[in-house]
Amino acid sequence: MRSLRLNVNGDTLDTAAPSHWTLLEVLRYKLGLTGSKQGCDKGDCGACTVLVNGKPVLSCLTLAANAEGKDVQTIEGLMPAHRANGGQGADPIQDAFDRCGALQCGFCQPGMMLSARALLTENKAPTKRDIQDALSGNLCRCTGYTQILQAVETALVDEVGGDAPTPCWASCATNLGPAKGKTEPIQGGGV
Amino acid sequence: MAARDNHGTGAPWGGDFEMIGKSHRKVDGLAKATGEAIYADDIVLPGMLHAKTLRSPHAHARIRSIDTSKALALEGVHAVITGESMPTKYGVIPWTPDENALAVDKVRFIGDEVAAVAAIDEDTAEAALRLIEVDYEVLHAYFDPLEALQRDEPPIHETKKNNNVSKRVELEFGDCAAALEASDVVLDNEYSFHGSTHAAIEPHCAVARFAADGLLTLWSSTQITHYVHRALSHVLDVPPQRIRVIQPCLGGAFGGKSDPFSLEFCVAKLAMETGRPVKMLWTREEVFYAHRGRHPMQMRYKTGASKDGRISAVDANILIDGGSYSSFGLVTTYYSGQLLTGPYDFPNYHFDSTRVFTNKPPCGPKRGHGSVQPRFAFETQFDELAVKLNIDPIEIRRRNFQGTDTKTVNGQRVTSNGFMECLDQVEAASTWKDRRAKLPFGQGLGVAGSMYISGTNYPIYPNPMPQAGIQLKVDRSGVVTIFTGGNDIGQGSNSVVAYLVCEELGVELDHVRVVAADTDLCPVDLGAYSSRVTFMVGNATIDACRKLRSQVVEAIAAEWECDPKRVRLVRGVALDLEDPDRFIGMREAFHIAEAKFDTLGSTGSYNTPTLGGDYRGGTIGASPAYSFTAHVVEANVDEETGRITVPKVWCAHDCGRALNPMLVAGQIEGSVYMGIVEALMEDHKVNRFGLHSGPSLLDYRMATTIDTPDIEAYIVESIDPEGPYGAKEAGEGPLHSSIPALGNAIFDAVGVRLRDLPFTPAKVLAGLREKRETEEKLETGMDAAGVGDN
Numbered sequence: 001m002r003s004l005r006l007n008v009n010g011d012t013l014d015t016a017a018p019s020h021w022t023l024l025e026v027l028r029y030k031l032g033l034t035g036s037k038q039g040c041d042k043g044d045c046g047a048c049t050v051l052v053n054g055k056p057v058l059s060c061l062t063l064a065a066n067a068e069g070k071d072v073q074t075i076e077g078l079m080p081a082h083r084a085n086g087g088q089g090a091d092p093i094q095d096a097f098d099r100c101g102a103l104q105c106g107f108c109q110p111g112m113m114l115s116a117r118a119l120l121t122e123n124k125a126p127t128k129r130d131i132q133d134a135l136s137g138n139l140c141r142c143t144g145y146t147q148i149l150q151a152v153e154t155a156l157v158d159e160v161g162g163d164a165p166t167p168c169w170a171s172c173a174t175n176l177g178p179a180k181g182k183t184e185p186i187q188g189g190g191v
Numbered sequence: 192m193a194a195r196d197n198h199g200t201g202a203p204w205g206g207d208f209e210m211i212g213k214s215h216r217k218v219d220g221l222a223k224a225t226g227e228a229i230y231a232d233d234i235v236l237p238g239m240l241h242a243k244t245l246r247s248p249h250a251h252a253r254i255r256s257i258d259t260s261k262a263l264a265l266e267g268v269h270a271v272i273t274g275e276s277m278p279t280k281y282g283v284i285p286w287t288p289d290e291n292a293l294a295v296d297k298v299r300f301i302g303d304e305v306a307a308v309a310a311i312d313e314d315t316a317e318a319a320l321r322l323i324e325v326d327y328e329v330l331h332a333y334f335d336p337l338e339a340l341q342r343d344e345p346p347i348h349e350t351k352k353n354n355n356v357s358k359r360v361e362l363e364f365g366d367c368a369a370a371l372e373a374s375d376v377v378l379d380n381e382y383s384f385h386g387s388t389h390a391a392i393e394p395h396c397a398v399a400r401f402a403a404d405g406l407l408t409l410w411s412s413t414q415i416t417h418y419v420h421r422a423l424s425h426v427l428d429v430p431p432q433r434i435r436v437i438q439p440c441l442g443g444a445f446g447g448k449s450d451p452f453s454l455e456f457c458v459a460k461l462a463m464e465t466g467r468p469v470k471m472l473w474t475r476e477e478v479f480y481a482h483r484g485r486h487p488m489q490m491r492y493k494t495g496a497s498k499d500g501r502i503s504a505v506d507a508n509i510l511i512d513g514g515s516y517s518s519f520g521l522v523t524t525y526y527s528g529q530l531l532t533g534p535y536d537f538p539n540y541h542f543d544s545t546r547v548f549t550n551k552p553p554c555g556p557k558r559g560h561g562s563v564q565p566r567f568a569f570e571t572q573f574d575e576l577a578v579k580l581n582i583d584p585i586e587i588r589r590r591n592f593q594g595t596d597t598k599t600v601n602g603q604r605v606t607s608n609g610f611m612e613c614l615d616q617v618e619a620a621s622t623w624k625d626r627r628a629k630l631p632f633g634q635g636l637g638v639a640g641s642m643y644i645s646g647t648n649y650p651i652y653p654n655p656m657p658q659a660g661i662q663l664k665v666d667r668s669g670v671v672t673i674f675t676g677g678n679d680i681g682q683g684s685n686s687v688v689a690y691l692v693c694e695e696l697g698v699e700l701d702h703v704r705v706v707a708a709d710t711d712l713c714p715v716d717l718g719a720y721s722s723r724v725t726f727m728v729g730n731a732t733i734d735a736c737r738k739l740r741s742q743v744v745e746a747i748a749a750e751w752e753c754d755p756k757r758v759r760l761v762r763g764v765a766l767d768l769e770d771p772d773r774f775i776g777m778r779e780a781f782h783i784a785e786a787k788f789d790t791l792g793s794t795g796s797y798n799t800p801t802l803g804g805d806y807r808g809g810t811i812g813a814s815p816a817y818s819f820t821a822h823v824v825e826a827n828v829d830e831e832t833g834r835i836t837v838p839k840v841w842c843a844h845d846c847g848r849a850l851n852p853m854l855v856a857g858q859i860e861g862s863v864y865m866g867i868v869e870a871l872m873e874d875h876k877v878n879r880f881g882l883h884s885g886p887s888l889l890d891y892r893m894a895t896t897i898d899t900p901d902i903e904a905y906i907v908e909s910i911d912p913e914g915p916y917g918a919k920e921a922g923e924g925p926l927h928s929s930i931p932a933l934g935n936a937i938f939d940a941v942g943v944r945l946r947d948l949p950f951t952p953a954k955v956l957a958g959l960r961e962k963r964e965t966e967e968k969l970e971t972g973m974d975a976a977g978v979g980d981n
Contacts, residue, residue, distance in 0.1 A: 018314070034233035035226020037442070039392040040475040044888035047392055075226035090225060098220035101853040104861065105681025106223030107230065107393040107442025132896040139888060141392050141443050142681050144864030145896045146904075147857055168904045169214060169852035 004064055008033065009077030023067045024048045024059035027074060035075035035110050039139070046138035049111030050074050054122075056115045056137070075110035078117065093117050096155035097148070100167065104142035112138040116152045124160050128153070198733045200848065200910045200917035203695050203740075204759050210694045211916055214853035217686040218705055219440070219679070228440040231396035231412040236468035239398070240269055242461055243316035244453065244477070245306040245323050247298035250332035250550035250881030251347065254296055254305070254325060261322040262308060267315035270464045271323070273306045277460055279426045283418055283450045285652050287357075287517035289348055292426055292456035298327070299347055299515035300550050301881040302480030307457040309469050332550040332881055336489070336512040339547040347515065347548040357513045357546040358524040360808060364600040365539030370504035374495030378575055381491050382568035382946045386512070386875035388484035389557055390893060393442020395481060396472040397455045399462035407463065408435045411455050414444040414678045415718030416708045418651070422451035423459055438708035444680040445865070446556035449720050450483055450518055479886035483555030484875055486523055486546070487512040488564040492572050500580050500587040504539035505531070507565065511546040518555035520546045522649075522811060526561025529812030531569055532599035533642040534610035534819050535591035540600045551877050556720060558865060559643065559926045570639035570931030571946060574938065583627075584638050584935065585618050588821075595909070602804025603813050607919070609845030609909030610640060613821035616843035616905040621823040628939060633828050637935025640821045643924035644814035645847075645914065646723025648799035657796035659727035660714030661688065661735045665791035669778030671696060672704045676716030677728040679707055682922050683854045684724045688732045690850055691915060695736030696743070697760030698777050714794065722920035725850065726816060727797045729915030735795025742791065746784035747775075800913075816911045818924040819845040822863070824900075826936035828943075830959065833952030835937060836898075837867055840929060843905035847919035852906055858921040859904035866929030868894040870950055 002019040005012060008031060015030045024041075027033045027050070039045035041060050048060040051073040073081070078091040089095055093113050097103050102112075112135060119126055119134035126134070131152045140148060146167075153165045202208045222228040259271040274295035282288040294305045306323050310316040333339040333347065333355065343354035353359075371377050397411040407429060413419045416436045424431040441448070454471040461469040473481065493506040509527050513520045528542030559566075577584040593599065595608040617638065618624070627636040650658055662674040671692055679685040685705040692703050706712055716728055740760065747765045748755040757768045765780040767773040775783075785791050803813030825839040842863050849855040872892040876884050885891050904925075910917030934945050943958030 028233075029235070032235075033226075034229070037230070037393070038232065038472075039394065039442075040888045042475070042887060042889075044475075045392055079225055090221060094221065094224035098216050098224050101214070101217075101857045103217065103220045103223045104683070104857060105391070105393065105441060105443040106219075106228055107391075107681075109223060110226050113224065136895040136897045139392060139893055139895065141390055141445070141865075141893070142861050143857055144860035144862075144902055145899050146860040146902050147853075149896065167853070167856065169849075169856040169906065 002065060004068060006064070006067055006072060007070065008072045009074060009080065017064055019065065021064050022060050023050070023062040023064045026064040027059060033074050033076050037107050037110055039108065045108065046115070047108045047111045049114050049138060051114050051118055054118060056118045075114060078113070091117065092155045092158040093120065096151040096158060100151035100154055101147040102143060102151040108138055108140045112140065112148060116155065120156060120159060126156070197913060198730065198737065198915065200912060204761065208694060209761060210690045211850050212848065212852070214851055215690060215700060217683050218689045219685060230393060230440045230442050231398060231410055232472050234398045234410050234439065236398065236400055239468040239470055240309040240311065240461070240465060241313045241316055242307055242309045242458055242469050242471040243313060243320055244304050244457065244471070245320045246480070247294065247301060247303040247305055249298060249327055249329050250301050251330040252298050252327040253330060254294060254298065255328055256326045257306060258324040259306060262319040265315065265319045265322060267311040268308060268319045269467065270309045270461050271306060271319065272457065272460055272464065277426050277456055279428070281422050281426050281451060282517050283519055283651070284517065284521050287521055289517050292453050300552055302552060303515065304453040307461060309461040309465055334549055334551060334877065334879065334881060336510050336547045336549055339549050340510065340545065347550065355548045357517055357520045357548050359545045360524045360528060361543040362528060362601065362806070362808065363541040367504045367506045367539045367541035370539040371493060371495040371506060374503045375498045376576065376579060377493060377495045378572050378579070379493045380572055380575070380946060381489070382571060383490065383948065384488045384564035384567055385948045386485055386487045386554065387557065387869040387873045388479060388482055388875045389445040389447030390888065390891065391443030391445055391447055394473045394475055394478045395448065395452055395454060396470070397458045398468060398470040399458040400468040401462040401466060405433055406435065407433060407459055408437065409455060409459055410437045410439050412441055412448055413438055414441065414448040414680045415720060416678060416710055417676060417715050417718055419451050419455055420710045423455065426456050427459055435711040438678055441678070441680045444719065445558045446560060446720065447483055449556055452481060475888060476886040479883050479891065480552050482514065482552035482875065483518055485557040485563065486554040488527065490565060490568040492568050494572050494576060496576055498580065500576065500582045500590050502535060502537055502591050505537050505569065507542040509542065509544040509565065511544060512549055512554065513546045514549055514551040514553040516553040518553050519560065523561040525808050525811040527565050529601060530562035530644065531565050532601050532603060533593055533605060533817060534608060534640055535588070536593040537600045550881055558862065559923045560721070562643065563927050563930065566641050566927045567930045567948065570928060571934050574637065574935040575944065585614055585623060588614060588640050602809055604802055605817055606913065607816065607847060607909040607911040608819055609907040610819035610821065612907045613819055613843035613845055614640065616907060617821045617823040617841040620841045620903060620905065621825065623823060633830055633940055635826050635936045635939030636823055637826065637932045637937070637939055638821065638823050639928035639932035639935060641924065641927035642817045642819050643920060643927060644721055644812065645726040645816040645818060645920040646799070646814055647721050647811065648802045648813050648815065649810045650717060657731070657798045659716045659731040659797040661728065661731040661795040662714050663692070663735045663739055663793050665781050667782065669698070669781060670702050670704055671698055672706060673732070674713045675705065675707045675728060676713040677707060677724050678719035680719045682719070682858065684719065684728060686854070687725055687729060687850055691729055691732045692736055695733060695740055697762060697764065699763045722923045725918055725920060726914050729918060730797040731795040733795065733915055734797065735793045738793040738795065739791065742788045743780055743784040746787040747780055749787065750783050815913050816847065816919045818919045818921065820924045820928050822928045822932035824929065824932040824936045826933060826940050828937055828940040828955055830941065833955035835871060835950055835952070835955060837900040837933065839901045839903070840867060841903045841905070842925050842929065843907050844921060844925045845907040845909045846921040847911040847914045848908050848917035849906045850916065850918050855906055855921045856904045859925040860902045862923065862925035863902045863929050864894065864899050866926040867900055867933060870930045870933050870948055874949055
C-alpha cells in the first residue's frame with residue numbers, strides 16, 4: 001500500500017493504493033473518476049488516455065506513483081476547465097463530438113477526446129493527416145472514424161473559425177417516395 | 192399483424208416532419224462526452240467483492256476432479272464455485288441448451304470456464320485461481336471442421352445424436368440440378384471465410400447484488416436483457432419475479448454480447464452465496480476467448496446463367512465451423528442459406544449447410560449474422576460470371592434485380608427495395624464507367640450488392656406476445672418519460688424512440704427522458720439483434736404515442752369546444768389550426784388532458800405480420816422489411832509486396848426513411864470499416880493446441896484512423912410501407928457487400944481472384960505468381976505451336 005497525492009483536474013487529492021496500481025486504477029477505483037475507460041489494460045486501445053501535463057498518456061501503463069507532482073486531466077475535467085475559462089456548455093471538443101454523431105457507444109471517446117484536446121491546444125492549424133496521427137493511438141470500433149474526424153475539424157472551426165466540414169448526410173439523402181399499394185398513411189389530427 | 196402495427200409512412204399530422212429526417216443530438220451524447228455515462232464496470236456497490244474465472248488450459252478434456260479447498264482457505268477469499276453449483280444447461284436458442292455456466296465433467300475449448308472465485312479484490316481472486324487443482328483427462332481435440340464432420344470419437348457433445356454435427360439444413364426451391372444442366376454457363380468454385388470477432392472496446396462486465404429480501408439484481412453489459420433474465424431464472428432456479436436485470440450504458444457489442452455469458456451466472460451465484468455484491472470484469476484476453484464471433488465457413492458455390500447474364504440457379508454447399516457450443520448456431524445455419532435470395536432473382540436455389548462443433552472458442556452472431564460469408568462467396572462468383580460473359584459487373588446486377596413488392600424464391604416477402612438506386616449512387620460517385628477496368632495495373636474498382644433483414648418474425652422462443660413494447664408516462668412538468676426494453680448498444684435506439692415521441696406528441700427533445708433495458712421498469716423487448724430495434728421498437732413507440740395523442744387532442748378539443756381535427760400538437764404547443772392565435776404550451780395541454788382522463792400514460796406494441804415460407808425453417812430469415820446495399824471499393828495492390836490498401840469506399844444503403852440521417856451515416860461508415868478491416872487485417876484463429884493466435888487488440892490488428900479507408904456513405908430512402916414512418920435497418924446491411932467488393936476490386940487491379948479470406952499479401956503474391964506462370968505457359972505453348980511469331 002502506498003499513499004498518493006495526485007493533482008487531478010485542478011484538485012489535490014490524497015489517497016492510498018497498492019504500489020503496483022496504475023493511474024487508471026487509482027482514478028477509477030479510488031477517486032471515483034470512472035470517465036477514463038479500460039479497454040485492454042495493456043496500452044493497445046487508448047480508451048484510458050488522460051492528459052498529464054497537457055500530453056496524452058496511457059493511464060493503464062502509468063503507475064499512479066509516477067503521476068505524483070504532475071497535472072492530470074481526465075474527461076471529467078474538460079467541461080469545468082472550459083467553464084473556468086469563461087466558456088459556455090461543454091468543451092468545444094465534447095460538443096462537436098455530440099453534434100457530429102461521433103459518440104456511438106462512447107466507450108473509446110473519453111480517450112479520443114483528450115487526444116484531440118491535446119492536439120488542438122498545441123496546434124491551431126492541424127491538417128487532416130495531423131488529426132489522424134494524433135488520434136491513431138485511440139481505437140474505435142463503432143464509427144469507422146469518419147464522424148470522429150469531422151468532429152475534431154468542427155471543434156477546430158468552433159475555436160478558430162474557418163469552414164466546417166460537410167458530412168455526407170447533409171446533402172446525400174434521396175427520397176424515392178413511398179412504395180406502391182400497401183397501406184394508407186394516417187393523416188391529420190384528432191384520430 | 193394487428194392494426195396497431197401499421198402507422199403509415201407519412202408525418203403523423205400530415206405534411207412535413209418536424210423531427211424526423213433531420214439530424215439531432217443523441218439523448219445520451221453529452222453524458223457520454225463528459226464521462227458522466229455509467230457503464231457496467233463503473234458501478235461500485237458497498238462491500239462489493241471481485242470475482243475471477245478459472246479457465247481450461249486444454250482444448251478438449253474430461254474433468255476428473257476439482258479441489259478448491261486451498262483456494263477457499265486463502266485469506267480474503269469469500270467463495271469458490273464450480274460447475275456442480277449450477278448444473279442446469281442453457282443456450283440462447285431454447286432447442287439447443289448445451290452450455291454450462293461453469294464446466295460440468297468436460298471442457299471443450301481453451302478458455303472454457305471451470306471455476307469462479309469471489310474475493311476482496313482482483314489480486315486475491317487471481318491468486319486463489321492458482322490454488323484450484325483440476326485433474327484433467329486430455330482428449331483428442333478437433334480444430335479442422337472437416338475432421339469433426341468425419342470423425343465421431345470422441346464426440347465434443349456426448350448428448351448429440353449426430354456426433355459432432357451441430358445443425359444441418361438442406362433446402363431446395365425449384366429444380367436446381369436441372370436448371371444448372373440447362374444453363375449456358377455454370378461456374379463452380381470454392382470459397383472460404385475466416386473467423387473474426389467483435390472486439391467491442393468495452394470488455395464484458397457484470398455486477399450482481401442479492402438483497403436480504405431475496406431480490407437478485409444484475410447489471411450486465413448485455414445487448415439482450417430479456418434473455419439474460421430468462422436464462423438466470425432457469426439456471427439459478429430462482430423465479431423470474433425475484434430477478435431484475437439492468438443494462439447500463441454499453442460500450443459496443445456488434446453481436447458479441449447477445450448470448451447469456453458465464454460471468455452473469457457466476458456473479459449472481461457468488462452474490463447469493465456470500466450475501467455481498469460481486470463484480471466480474473473480463474480481461475481483453477478473456478473476451479477474445481469468449482468470442483461468439485463470425486463463423487468460419489468453407490463454401491462451394493455453383494451459379495448457372497444464360498449468355499446474357501441472367502441467373503438460372505444457385506447451388507451452395509457450406510461447412511460451418513461452429514466452435515465448441517451451439518450459441519445461435521441453429522439460426523446461423525439457416526441464415527447461411529436463407530438470406531442470400533435478394534436483391535437478385537434466383538429462379539432455382541438449393542443450399543446444404545452443416546454446422547459442426549470444433550474445440551475452438553464458440554462462434555455466434557457478429558454484425559451480419561450468418562449471411563456475410565455466403566454473400567462474399569456469391570458476390571465474388573457473380574463478378575467472375577460478369578467477367579466470363581464480358582458484362583459490366585454493375586450491369587449484370589441490374590439485369591438480375593428482383594424488383595419491389597415481390598417474393599423471393601424461398602418465399603420471403605420483399606416490399607420496398609431501393610437496390611437499383613444504391614447501384615446508381617455508387618456507380619456515379621465512383622466514376623465507375625470512366626475508371627473500372629481502365630485504371631493502371633495495381634489499381635482497381637469492384638462492386639457488390641446485398642440485402643439484410645430488419646428484424647425477424649422468429650422470436651427465438653415461440654410465444655404469441657408482442658416482440659416490442661413501449662410505455663409512456665407524462666409528468667405534470669411536461670416531461671414525457673419513455674420506458675423501453677430496447678437495448679441501446681451505441682447505435683442510438685434510445686435517441687430514436689425519443690425522436691419519434693417528439694414527432695408524434697409535439698414535445699421538444701429536452702422534454703423527453705428515456706428509461707431503457709431494465710426488466711423491473713420497462714416492458715419486454717427482445718433486444719438488440721437482427722437489426723430489429725428501429726423497426727420494431729419504433730413501431731411500438733408510434734403505437735403508444737397515437738393512443739396518448741388521441742386523449743390529449745380530445746381533451747383540448749373539448750376545452751376549446753372545437754373539432755379535434757383542428758387541434759395539432761407541434762413544437763411544444765397545442766395549436767388550433769384554424770385560429771393560429773389560439774395555442775397553449777404542452778405542459779398545460781397535458782394538465783387539461785390529465786384532468787379529463789386521469790393520470791396520463793399509454794402502452795404500445797409491435798408484432799410482425801405472418802411471414803415466411805410454408806416449410807420447416809421458413810420463418811427464419813423472414814423479415815417485415817429488407818434493407819439493400821451496394822458498395823464500390825477502390826483498391827491499390829503493390830505488385831512487389833502484395834500489400835493491399837483501400838483508399839476509398841463508396842457505400843449506398845437503402846434504410847427506408849432515415850429517421851436521423853447522421854446516425855444512419857454513422858452506421859454505414861462503421862459497417863464499411865468493420866467489413867474492410869476484417870477482410871484485410873483481422874483473423875480470429877487458434878494454433879494447433881487451440882491457443883488463440885493473438886488475443887489482444889494489438890495482435891488482433893484493427894484499423895486506426897490512419898489505415899481506415901476514406902468512406903463515402905449515401906443514404907437511399909425507399910420508404911417502407913410498414914416501417915416506422917417507412918424506416919428500415921441500417922446497422923448490419925452495409926457491412927455485407929464491402930468484402931466481396933474489395934475482392935472484386937483486387938481482381939480489377941491485378942487480375943488475381945482471391946476466394947479465401949482474409950486477403951493477405953502472401954495470397955496476392957501467390958496469385959500473381961500463378962498468373963505469371965499461366966501466362967508464360969501460354970506463351971511457350973503458343974511459341975511451340977508457331978503461334979504469335981507474327
